[in-house]
Amino acid sequence: MKRMARRSRKIPGMxxxxLMDVFTILVFFLLTNSAGDEALEAPKQITLPDSVVETKPRVTVVIMVTxxxxxxxxxxxxxxxxLFDKKVKVVxxxxxxxxxIKNSVIGTNTKAAAASKEVNILAHKTIPFKILKKIMGTCSGAGYSKISLAVIQKASQS
Known part of the structure; x- marks a missing residue:
């Protein structure tokens, strides 16, 4: 009887x-999903236009036009x-x-952004295209030939 009572009192161990496997998988999942700077954060003073977007933004030099x-x-x-002055062609x-920025490479992110020669322009939606065209021409003249305009992604209409 005593032996039966002792056996029933045993608490199963964990x-x-x-448990370690689950925590390891969770840590790797969180590290891989939080490591990238893939999304551009637009400041509150910039309202981006809406558009259908095919690709995700990359780490590049960012020009914000408020x-x-x-x-x-x-x-x-x-x-x-x-820039509204018609005489201004290059800013x-x-x-x-x-x-x-191209000459002062410090870290790996800065090196990647400078080496890619890409520029992402975040412009308020009320800025006229002629202003953006002057900025894009200036970027091309400075050696940044791949220019992207940031927009807010909306659902594709397919």
Whole structure:
């Protein structure tokens, strides 16, 4: 009787091997999904236009065009209102900043962005295309020939 009572009081132990396997898989899943900078975050002062998007954005040099300022990699370089002047063909401060970024490679992300010679332009949807055309011409002149315009992805109509 006593032996039967002792056997029934035994608490089953937890299998640590299976638990460790689950946690390992969870850690690898979280690391792989949080490691990339694949999505561009638009600041609150920029409202992007909607469009159907086929490809995901890559790590590139980012030019943000707000209604008041132009920022290259987060640094204000020019005033948007100055570009409405028809005499302005090339935006020299943007070209200087792009060349500065190309020459000052620090980390692996910066090296990848500078080596790719790609530019992502995040422009407020009220900015006229003639302004964006001047910025794109400046980017091409500075050696950044692959230019992408960022938009908000909407569902494809197929």
């Amino acid at each position: 299998n640590l091997t299976s 209604e008041t300022d132009i920022l290259v990699q987060g640094k204000v370089v020019a005033d948007t209102r100055d 020299v401060p943007i070209a200087n900043r792009l060349i500065e």
